[in-house]
Amino acid sequence: MTILITAFLLGLMGSLHCVGMCGPIALSLPLGGNTILQKIWGGTLWSLGRIVTYSLIGALFGLIGAGFKMLGYQQIISIAIGVGMILSVFLPSLFKKFSFGALPSIFNPIRKGMQRLFQEKNNRALFLIGIFNGLLPCGLVYFAIAGAIASADLFLAIGYMALFGLGTLPMLLLISLLGNVISQGLRNQINKIIPVVIVLIGMIFILRGLSLGIPYLSPPKEKLSPTVQMNMGKTSDTKEIQHSCCQKDTLKVQ
Numbered sequence: 001m002t003i004l005i006t007a008f009l010l011g012l013m014g015s016l017h018c019v020g021m022c023g024p025i026a027l028s029l030p031l032g033g034n035t036i037l038q039k040i041w042g043g044t045l046w047s048l049g050r051i052v053t054y055s056l057i058g059a060l061f062g063l064i065g066a067g068f069k070m071l072g073y074q075q076i077i078s079i080a081i082g083v084g085m086i087l088s089v090f091l092p093s094l095f096k097k098f099s100f101g102a103l104p105s106i107f108n109p110i111r112k113g114m115q116r117l118f119q120e121k122n123n124r125a126l127f128l129i130g131i132f133n134g135l136l137p138c139g140l141v142y143f144a145i146a147g148a149i150a151s152a153d154l155f156l157a158i159g160y161m162a163l164f165g166l167g168t169l170p171m172l173l174l175i176s177l178l179g180n181v182i183s184q185g186l187r188n189q190i191n192k193i194i195p196v197v198i199v200l201i202g203m204i205f206i207l208r209g210l211s212l213g214i215p216y217l218s219p220p221k222e223k224l225s226p227t228v229q230m231n232m233g234k235t236s237d238t239k240e241i242q243h244s245c246c247q248k249d250t251l252k253v254q
Contacts, residue, residue: 002217003151003208006201007144007160011167013197014140018168025114025133026176030121036177042126043176044169049130051165054144055158057134061148062157069152078150078209085143085202089195110135134165143198150205 031042068077087094114132117125134141144164148157204217212218 002204003147003156004159004163006204007147007163008167009197010140010144010201011164012170014194015168015171016191017140017194018138018172022133022172023175026172027179028118029126029129029176030118031176032121039177040173042123043173045123045126046130046133046176047165047169047173049127050134051162053131053134054141054161054165057145058148058157058161059154061145062151062154065149065152065157066154074152075209075211077152078205081146081150082202082205082209085146085198085205089199107136147201147205150208
């Protein structure tokens with residue numbers, strides 16, 4: 001549950017960072033309708049499209065994380081991702097080479113598809129714009145993907161990415177309806193909180209990997225490792241069998 005809360009906070013606090021990437025898209029959305037409720041629904045459909053894409057991405061990386069878990073590497077992966085998140089804040093130069101800025105041609109088909117959809121003014125187009133929007137490169141989404149991998153569970157990873165997307169919804173919806181309602185100065189001040197949130201989430205993943213037995217935050221090793229769980233189950237079954245045999249022997253003696 002703690003991991004899911006961090007996903008929503010990452011999306012909510014990082015949504016001002018999303019303004020730089022998704023803000024221009026939000027401002028130019030073809031919101032149809034004559035009433036504010038219709039426009040709100042159109043903006044919400046756009047965000048729902050993004051959330052669907054994020055959820056599918058979560059499913060993919062959740063399976064990868066689950067594979068690491070089956071191999072017994074979940075704790076190592078969780079600690080490594082946590083350390084990576086913290087280093088990205090204090091040593092950002094180490095992660096510049098992972099930028100997708102040098103590969104814009106990969107995303108050209110997505111951008112062209114979005115441009116065609118902007119010519120339409122209906123709910124279907126808004127939803128599909130959101131679907132495509134979720135595929136565009138974004139540093140904040142990369143952090144969310146790292147969290148999905150560390151969850152090491154298909155459904156937990158889907159929920160993680162969905163809640164991350166849900167956290168970005170309020171701010172981006174507000175921008176799509178009212179335009180640039182937040183001054184650059186205030187935005188810069190709030191953006192200073194984002195690194196703090198990322199460091200806190202990184203620390204949570206490190207604690208989770210250390211298996212310190214802290215409820216909801218750092219579960220014990222036997223709850224993370226399927227091998228330990230299987231061995232415990234086998235031990236329990238053996239004890240039950242031995243106990244039942246002893247009971248039979250005792251009855252025979254009597």
